[in-house]
Amino acid sequence: MSLAQRPPNRLLQALPAAEFDALHPHLKPVEMVRATVLVKAGSAPTQIYLPHSGAISMTVGLSEGQMVEVAMIGKDGLVGASAALGVEIWPSDAVVLFPGTASVLDVAEMRAAADRNVTVQNLLARHELQVDVPGNLPLVLVDPILAGSCATPGERCQIFSARLGY
Helix, strand or coil: CCHHHCCCCHHHHHCCHHHHHHHHHHCEEEEECCCCEEECCCCCCCEEEEECCCEEEEEEECCCCCEEEEEEECCCCCECHHHHCCCCCCCCEEEEEECEEEEEEEHHHHHHHHHHCHHHHHHHHHHHHCEECCCCCCCCCCCHHHHHHHCCCCCCCCCCEECCCC
């Protein structure tokens, strides 16, 4: 399938042709409805979400009860890359912030693709590691333990986005 015919998610666009062709039959298009919880912190994700439009907010609950947004994922990323790389417990809530569409894929399918192809493995790892932090704003990490120690009650923590960075 040509790049023009692939869904507009940048990770799907970046996959090697053979891997995309192998995953394509397993991709399911879905509507993302505002405020829908896609993955709950502490759970084991079973699906990967690759947004085409809209945005998914990643939030962490602090010990004082506040919620901190630690990342926003759009069509340049995905929710669940760490699960495809073998991380069993999800560290944050993934909630639809802006409605849109996405492709959904079972974690097992993406894990198999990562096991077969080092390029897929690298794309997933790069997505999990690259963070774009604007200016001199307070950095809040995705790890809930570290996030709790970085944010104080009443402090407004800024959003940062994880992206592929090709």
